[in-house]
Amino acid sequence: MPDEPYNPSPVGNPSVLARRNWWQTMLVKFIGKHTPKCREMIRILSKSMDEPMPLMMRIKKRLHFLICCWCLRYEEQLRYMRQTARKFPEHADEASDAEFSSEARERIKRKLEESAR
């Protein structure tokens, strides 16, 4: 099946460019054709959290974001998850009700005292 051009409805589409007039329609189709599709873009965005993205891909990403607010949000949300995940360990007592038994507590205190001698 040949690739259909990217031709999304502007209704309910908050992207910067969204077929609101003839020029926008041409630009949206051009950018849609020459940048990775969203499914591929989110894979690239995830990889860029682990290693630097090449310059050409960074440019394509910026162009793609003009026509796709969802991929832009996806990238923001990857950063959001990283920022919160890094803080999770310090808030682990709020995240769970698992009981740290008094036996374990006392055993560890005894070990600490023994190591002090």
Next chain:
Amino acid sequence: MNSTEPHTASNWVDEHGECLYRYALVRVRKPEIAEDLVQETFLAAVRGYEKFGGRSTERSWLVGILKNKIVDHFRKLGRETSFTDMEFLSDEFSEKFVPVGFWKHGLGPHEWKPEPDEVMHRREFWQVMRDCLSMLPEKIRVVFTMREMDGVPSKEVCSILSISDSNLWVMLHRARMALRECLEMNWFDKTAEEKT
């Protein structure tokens, strides 16, 4: 005691023991292993107290030591566990995309509010994050938590768990997709509904 007083170390157990234990349990899932890791953390903290220097809070310092202990635990385990099994890796949320590969508009990522600084003070958020993490398959969860919670560089994660770069990227991508979806559905969408 080498570098700190016994009563100080004992206070640490009362003040931070529960938090460290619960984090260790989220990571290793077995209570006896989690307790051992917490014990090793406190013993290492006592030995290295002089290096602490008060640059961060006591809790972040202890959490930092625990993270290293957890990484060591998985390093030992990595030699025994095969990470080649690509369980869970076939699902790509295909229903969210039109056949050509762009997002279906109604199904793309929603806006996330509030900002991370605010959400970090909400107990319910951390509970949802824990539940979402627990839904990830074991191996994917280990890779994701080591990379994103412990902040281990990706090359090191590959070496600790004996996996290739490309496997790591695939696993992280699937983990991020699944976690994003779960957090959106169970936290951000609900919070937005409550406000309206």
